[in-house]
Amino acid sequence: MGRLFCFLLALLLQGGGVTWAAELPVLRVLAWPGYADADLVRVFEQRHKVRVEVTLVSTDEALREKLARRNGGDYDVVAANTAEISRFVDLGLLQALDLAGIPRTRAQARAFRDLTAIPGLTRGGRVYAVPYTYAEMGLIYDRTRVREPPGSTADLWDPAFQGRVVLYDGSGHNFTLAAIRLGLPDPFHLSDADFLRATQALVDLRRNALGFYSLPEEATELFRRDGGVLLFANYGAQQVKLLRAAGADIGYVLPREGALAWLDCWAVTRGARDKALAQAWIDYMLEAPVSAALTERQGLANTLDAPQGGEGQKRLWLEPVEDPERRAALWRRIVSGDTPEKLRKKP
Numbered sequence: 217m218g219r220l221f222c223f224l225l226a227l228l229l230q231g232g233g234v235t236w237a238a239e240l241p242v243l244r245v246l247a248w249p250g251y252a253d254a255d256l257v258r259v260f261e262q263r264h265k266v267r268v269e270v271t272l273v274s275t276d277e278a279l280r281e282k283l284a285r286r287n288g289g290d291y292d293v294v295a296a297n298t299a300e301i302s303r304f305v306d307l308g309l310l311q312a313l314d315l316a317g318i319p320r321t322r323a324q325a326r327a328f329r330d331l332t333a334i335p336g337l338t339r340g341g342r343v344y345a346v347p348y349t350y351a352e353m354g355l356i357y358d359r360t361r362v363r364e365p366p367g368s369t370a371d372l373w374d375p376a377f378q379g380r381v382v383l384y385d386g387s388g389h390n391f392t393l394a395a396i397r398l399g400l401p402d403p404f405h406l407s408d409a410d411f412l413r414a415t416q417a418l419v420d421l422r423r424n425a426l427g428f429y430s431l432p433e434e435a436t437e438l439f440r441r442d443g444g445v446l447l448f449a450n451y452g453a454q455q456v457k458l459l460r461a462a463g464a465d466i467g468y469v470l471p472r473e474g475a476l477a478w479l480d481c482w483a484v485t486r487g488a489r490d491k492a493l494a495q496a497w498i499d500y501m502l503e504a505p506v507s508a509a510l511t512e513r514q515g516l517a518n519t520l521d522a523p524q525g526g527e528g529q530k531r532l533w534l535e536p537v538e539d540p541e542r543r544a545a546l547w548r549r550i551v552s553g554d555t556p557e558k559l560r561k562k563p
Contacts, residue, residue, distance in 0.1 A: 289487030351452030
């Protein structure tokens, strides 16, 4: 009887523990892989006596879909790039931040403290997001097969690299790349005439393609297995880390005309149950050990350290584009091999 009593008591206590945990306040986080590792989440939970529910996404499309449900009511805090932040503000899915509740923003590198200088983060004098991590979309090259390091986006089009360039399979970024290559004044907003020129440029770029990737691991395999010489690094330093870990002898450069770059930020949703707790999460993400873990584990830059290449490095932060659906439809046709004549017809 004694053993049975102890066993039943243990079950009761265990059940009571589960009930107690379930009654803790819950913070609902929507983020990308590597942004909310389990060990770091546990520290926050213990410190604030809460439970954190993390939902991960792998594409901007999935992020939009999840945040749009119940007008953002399913999540409290979200990580998104500047272009998505701007879109979410327009849709009324975010609420303005009180930076007094996120004091560690004062420890960020100078390039990330002037939030008005970063497109999409402020509206009407109010701040809607805080920078967290970023990557420039640079050029990776095989040092054993390229005599002179590439220095410009235009090198992706170099006939010497025909059939040996690994490209990102993303319509929005590739039309922007083409616009930069053509020297258009606003690569994020193309006129009809700009679209024709950019489309032709991407048809030309397709001839240089060894293959296309979506995830950084796919790019590593393509580059190593199939003999890539030049790679457009959509994930930046994260891809450099993966390739070097795989034994590749590579170099990495940022285009001299400016590097297309994404900047992921933390924001509080309109449906947040506890704004103060959501802001405490953002502040925690900016603690030095947490930011250092992001860099060490994921190979991503954090916003506490000065940007590599110096504060003066020109970065073209992502902005919402004029017509993402049109870009996507045209890109699918370019990849499929449509001729320039067919592509002149609007999809």
